[in-house]
Amino acid sequence: MDEHLANLRVQIQKLSNKAESNGTPLSWFEELYENANRESEKIPWARMEPHPKMVEWIKNHPEISGKALVVGCGLGDDAEWLGNSGFEVTAFDVSKSSIDWCRERFPNSPVNYCVEDLLSPPKNWLNSFDLIVEIHILQAIPEKIRDLAAETLPSLLNSNGHLLCIGRLFNSTIEEEIGPPWPLKRVWLEEKFQELNLINFTLFTTEETNINGDFPIVPRFIAAWN
Numbered sequence: 001m002d003e004h005l006a007n008l009r010v011q012i013q014k015l016s017n018k019a020e021s022n023g024t025p026l027s028w029f030e031e032l033y034e035n036a037n038r039e040s041e042k043i044p045w046a047r048m049e050p051h052p053k054m055v056e057w058i059k060n061h062p063e064i065s066g067k068a069l070v071v072g073c074g075l076g077d078d079a080e081w082l083g084n085s086g087f088e089v090t091a092f093d094v095s096k097s098s099i100d101w102c103r104e105r106f107p108n109s110p111v112n113y114c115v116e117d118l119l120s121p122p123k124n125w126l127n128s129f130d131l132i133v134e135i136h137i138l139q140a141i142p143e144k145i146r147d148l149a150a151e152t153l154p155s156l157l158n159s160n161g162h163l164l165c166i167g168r169l170f171n172s173t174i175e176e177e178i179g180p181p182w183p184l185k186r187v188w189l190e191e192k193f194q195e196l197n198l199i200n201f202t203l204f205t206t207e208e209t210n211i212n213g214d215f216p217i218v219p220r221f222i223a224a225w226n
């Protein structure tokens with residue numbers, strides 16, 4: 001891990017610990033985005049391009065179309081790619097600064113950006129989406145509230161909808177680092193989405209996809225359910 005990323009990682013751990021002890025475990029995201037002052041180098045996960053594994057997966061599934069929901073959209077690159085690929089996209093984040101930043105970056109965007117919390121999504125999103133994209137969100141949410149966040153996702157899919165998740169996979173042979181992020185267990189993912197059908201679970205490493213570092217090198221997964 002390069003020095004810049006190592007410093008960012010220590011910084012987000014401190015922010016996250018402070019937020020958790022204040023009883024507002026997700027508030028550090030807003031603090032990080034706001035303090036970044038539109039400098040994307042200060043956002044450790046900012047790729048400034050869509051996740052290559054998401055792009056590959058969507059291109060391999062041309063039968064999926066319609067309404068897409070991008071959870072925790074960050075700086076918006078995944079949402080923009082989906083929007084420009086024909087999906088009708090809603091993209092949300094719990095951080096207002098991240099959503100303002102997306103709107104500034106993409107002023108003519110087809111994407112509907114909004115500030116929402118996965119823990120209490122709008123009622124009219126229930127059973128609505130053909131595709132939900134979750135990239136590095138559940139692993140960034142503390143364990144105490146992660147179950148609730150995960151359990152919400154299937155309820156937002158329509159009867160034929162697909163859920164696509166990308167993240168770090170827990171591996172008992174690798175020494176655990178202090179989170180966030182907290183790698184996810186496959187068994188936990190399968191349990192949370194057991195009402196859906198698992199159609200794909202593939203491992204990869206960041207060496208294949210790493211653009212700007214993003215805390216290499218741990219096993220990653222891309223998984224899909226419908």
Ligand SMILES: C[S@@+](CC[C@H](N)C(=O)[O-])C[C@H]1O[C@@H](n2cnc3c(N)ncnc32)[C@H](O)[C@@H]1O
Pocket residue numbers: 026029030045046047071072073074075092093094095098116117118119135136137140141149
């Ligand atoms: C690790 S970042 C990943 C961002 C983006 N998906 C990416 O891959 O670049 C996690 C994002 O999820 C957002 N987030 C965390 N908890 C959330 C929640 N409960 N509801 C909505 N967004 C959330 C954060 O503000 C942050 O933008």
